[in-house]
Amino acid sequence: MELTVKLQVFEGPLDLLLHLLEKNKVNIYDIPIVEITNQYMEYIAEMRRQDLNVMSEFLVMAATLLDIKSKMLLPAKESEDEEEEDPRAELVQQLLEYKMYKCMAYELRDRQIDAEKVWFKAPTIPPEVLAYEEPVDVNELMSGVTLARLNDIFQSIIKKQADKIDPVRSKFGRIEKEEVSLPDKMTYVEEYSLHHGHFSFRSLLEAQSGKMEVVVTFLAILELMKMGKIVVSQEYTFDDIKIESKIAA
Structure with a gap:
């Protein structure tokens, strides 16, 4: 008997990453890159069997995660002058921006739903009110x-x-208007x-x-x-x- 797994539809690789972070309840500023990368690879492995047409962006992100994972596994360089840059920093920034736009999209969707419930009454102002002129x-x-x-x-x-008035002609007199x-x-x-x-x-x-x-x-x-x-x-x-x-x- 085969086990059928129904995957959630994600709008892109960042959407999948946010889902994994929320699912594991981890801090977005301190991503456990090894664990998240492994889960991400499991997801895209299953997605590859479902639809190859949407895999390109997810595979690019997979390569990025593997690159970050390899940098995290390497021993840190000892340097007193410069603080070593976190290889996750750029990914964290992308996730924060994506999460902000996603929240804005939900807010706009809710406003649209609320607006669809509003009905406007046609104006029925009495004629005497329309004809009123302020003193x-x-x-x-x-x-x-x-x-x-x-x-x-x-x-x-x-x-x-x-x-x-012409000083010369005015002396000749003129015909006054009524x-x-x-x-x-x-x-x-x-x-x-x-x-x-x-x-x-x-x-x-x-x-x-x-x-x-x-x-x-x-x-x-x-x-x-x-x-x-x-x-x-x-x-x-x-x-x-x-x-x-x-x-x-």
Whole structure:
């Protein structure tokens, strides 16, 4: 009657070595190389009868173990200057790294198994919650923007408008445009911000054709800030003030 031995499947020679170390309950830093080599050779002898296609890597490790075994059996060289290097050191390092990656693989497998047990519910947020808009905090909108800075920019724009006046032709008289109202200018700024998204306070004022339009545009910006339709920010002191539209397209 033949005795059939079923071998455990190992992923590689390092996997087999770890199995032997755990089976014999030995310290990985102090491998009994003679005993482990003998057990390893018994395993691969049985594996050779089972499948020759997976033997190459195991035979390379067998040769490495035999080489280490022979070095361990040789008498140690007496040297006072240099400490003799342990021939098992490189193998121990490989086993430690392999064991670390193997533990990580088990951890990832467990996480995958746990994730497969999790079910996510589709969002069912009530429409009134989705439609809720947080009240506008005027103080927060105006944080970092001082009236002094706004006044400086306003005065510089007024000066530029004055510099555009031709000193000769201005004496001939001119046809004044019809004065624009604040609601009309607010509508203009809303449309401008809707199309531009982000723009500078200075560029908006410079686009105006006269002093009255600059003043009304300035007032329109303040009103839209209070309504929360635009946000004003300034990264550094004396930088240009940036305007961001909060109007949904």
